[in-house]
Amino acid sequence: MNKTGDGQIHAMRHSLAHIMASAVAKLWPKARFGVGPVVENGFYYDIDVPGVAISEEDFPKIEAEMRKIISEKQSFVHSVKPIDEALGWAKASRQPYKEELLNDLMRAGTTLASDLNSDELGTITSGEAKASEASFYTNGDFTDLCRGPHAKTTGDVGEFKLMRVAGAYWRGKDTNPQMQRLYGVAFETKKELAEHLLMLEEAKKRDHRTLGRDLDLFTFSELVGQGLPLWTPRGTTLRTELDRFVQEMRDEVGFMAVTVPHITKKDLYEKSGHWSKFSDELFKIKTREGHEFAMKPMNCPHHTQIYDSKQRSYRDLPIRYRETTMVYRDEQTGELGGLSRVRAITQDDAHVFCRYSQVETEVLTLWGIVEKFYSGVGMPLRMRLSLHDPAKRADYMGTDKQWKDVEATLRKIVQDKIGNDFEEAPGDAAFYGPKLDFMGKDALGREHQVATIQFDFNQPEGFDLTCIDENGAQERIAMVHCAVMGSIERFLAIYIEHTGGRFPVWAAPEQIRIVTPNQDEKVVELAQKIAEEAREKYGLRVELDTSNESVGKKIRESEMQKVPYLVVVGAKELESGLVMPRVRADMRVKEGNVEPIKVDNFLHTVANEAKSRVSKSSI
RNA sequence: GCCGACUUAGCUCAGCUGGUUAGAGCGUCAGUUUUGUAAACUGAAUGUCCGGGGUUCGAAUCCCCGAGUCGGCUCCA
Numbered sequence: 001m002n003k004t005g006d007g008q009i010h011a012m013r014h015s016l017a018h019i020m021a022s023a024v025a026k027l028w029p030k031a032r033f034g035v036g037p038v039v040e041n042g043f044y045y046d047i048d049v050p051g052v053a054i055s056e057e058d059f060p061k062i063e064a065e066m067r068k069i070i071s072e073k074q075s076f077v078h079s080v081k082p083i084d085e086a087l088g089w090a091k092a093s094r095q096p097y098k099e100e101l102l103n104d105l106m107r108a109g110t111t112l113a114s115d116l117n118s119d120e121l122g123t124i125t126s127g128e129a130k131a132s133e134a135s136f137y138t139n140g141d142f143t144d145l146c147r148g149p150h151a152k153t154t155g156d157v158g159e160f161k162l163m164r165v166a167g168a169y170w171r172g173k174d175t176n177p178q179m180q181r182l183y184g185v186a187f188e189t190k191k192e193l194a195e196h197l198l199m200l201e202e203a204k205k206r207d208h209r210t211l212g213r214d215l216d217l218f219t220f221s222e223l224v225g226q227g228l229p230l231w232t233p234r235g236t237t238l239r240t241e242l243d244r245f246v247q248e249m250r251d252e253v254g255f256m257a258v259t260v261p262h263i264t265k266k267d268l269y270e271k272s273g274h275w276s277k278f279s280d281e282l283f284k285i286k287t288r289e290g291h292e293f294a295m296k297p298m299n300c301p302h303h304t305q306i307y308d309s310k311q312r313s314y315r316d317l318p319i320r321y322r323e324t325t326m327v328y329r330d331e332q333t334g335e336l337g338g339l340s341r342v343r344a345i346t347q348d349d350a351h352v353f354c355r356y357s358q359v360e361t362e363v364l365t366l367w368g369i370v371e372k373f374y375s376g377v378g379m380p381l382r383m384r385l386s387l388h389d390p391a392k393r394a395d396y397m398g399t400d401k402q403w404k405d406v407e408a409t410l411r412k413i414v415q416d417k418i419g420n421d422f423e424e425a426p427g428d429a430a431f432y433g434p435k436l437d438f439m440g441k442d443a444l445g446r447e448h449q450v451a452t453i454q455f456d457f458n459q460p461e462g463f464d465l466t467c468i469d470e471n472g473a474q475e476r477i478a479m480v481h482c483a484v485m486g487s488i489e490r491f492l493a494i495y496i497e498h499t500g501g502r503f504p505v506w507a508a509p510e511q512i513r514i515v516t517p518n519q520d521e522k523v524v525e526l527a528q529k530i531a532e533e534a535r536e537k538y539g540l541r542v543e544l545d546t547s548n549e550s551v552g553k554k555i556r557e558s559e560m561q562k563v564p565y566l567v568v569v570g571a572k573e574l575e576s577g578l579v580m581p582r583v584r585a586d587m588r589v590k591e592g593n594v595e596p597i598k599v600d601n602f603l604h605t606v607a608n609e610a611k612s613r614v615s616k617s618s619i
Numbered sequence: 620g621c622c623g624a625c626u627u628a629g630c631u632c633a634g635c636u637g638g639u640u641a642g643a644g645c646g647u648c649a650g651u652u653u654u655g656u657a658a659a660c661u662g663a664a665u666g667u668c669c670g671g672g673g674u675u676c677g678a679a680u681c682c683c684c685g686a687g688u689c690g691g692c693u694c695c696a
Contacts, residue, residue, distance in 0.1 A: 166691030167622025
């Protein structure tokens, strides 16, 4: 089964797109139709009603009309018209978008924007006809250009719900007029539809923007601006712990931390090519003396200058720099949202400067770190080899031969490691070289691009980076870039939703909460002593709640804050010196209540869990 | 950037077609209570109704401009 469903549900969804279009045609006779394909879980139709903005308030009306059509059980009648007759139909029924599609069908043999060069879309006017006829489907008095297949009648389409209306450029080109895209979801049964809607509710509960506020991780300020998240103490702890995981693994294999300023003179990016190529996304600064600077949109050009600060021997290589630091990109306002897309991006960046002969080992080492990290956070990975697009040579630096060579090198490294179990994506390379991109799958089954390892043969050229080889000659070096989390902001958006805010002990901003059942002086004293010991002796993050509230309330608070361990310290504990930790549900491995345990043993165990970065409790 | 929707207390939201001192629950604060594994009781405070301009006798409500948020599109080194 593919993403848009198997045969039957696919036909149902596609039929619903037609039914929705016929309902809209009935309500707004002037409506012009674009395309109406099946998508994951449903369908959409691109519609343009001159002078009218269809809104979600119109949905009840449209849905009612659709249900009427469904109850009429109209047959879907397939017909084939000669192409000129089809064009006549489009003209007569005032459907300019269909006319354009038919024209493309005739000239190019396809209507799919993805199969056509984007410059050709709708503009091919000459050449031999590649299609002589067009296929149509009719239900009731609504006829649509369509390849099918469809359900038998409008009565056989399962259960649906219109979801939202959104703007969409005609054929995906931002120079084209915008149409209104009406989205619906559809399933064979009422139950499946209800389950889907419930799943959406669940996903909403896990939304990192909501959890970010509820768990007090980050915030935004209108005064600071869009796309500029502000991290609270708790959120900063979470970031720091995740980054520490990555950096410890890097340091083990010889990376060294470096630090660079967040701005640079224009000159650096003129040399690297960023100034002209990414000019739109650069935050530019003019000094009072009129000199031009820019906020860094990436770190590699700065790092090259550290490498280039002295003459390097082949004996010194590989030289491995790491730096977790923010870069700044002037993203379009419409793209910003939560932490997924921001303007101040923290990258866990790393650059290896090495000989070409060392690239393979370096890539494999970095790959190992990526694997270890994602297995640590519980996300399965899929790898994609991102290559350049030979049709768009102008987008890439370097020569054809260089690209061919480095892509072959990278492909060989991949094949030697994992065989052919990977996808190749022409057009997804960086402008300076091909890369390995990693997709992580979250707990809700969604895939996100996360880590990246890049083979850069262009910046060493641009910045003339060399080492002295065994014979005393200058040798051009290569660079390998790697970000494990990619952007910490985007990774946290994913990770918060992946865990639902239930972070493992090692990453949790608060690891243990100690509550007292009352405010008895001796009890409070003991609780304070335990908290202090946990912090000072074991380096744990502990909060103490001795407020004047019921134990039940305090436990509820702790649960809602998703604190891994809760310990009630009262008269019993005062007497026995034992505690009975409450383990967060997702971390429990044993059924039932935990056994009383000595305070020291408990703290020791938790500290070990934090250190070994396990996600389950050993208590 | 483009299309559309939304913006009322810290949070979630109510406030019909313009009509006195703008509400609820949760949270907060205070007092009472001194509590044993998911919400004690009582009371109180809290608003630039996103900002600015306009229409009107009168605007949270209508119109315009701007900001922000959300859903998409385009983009994403």
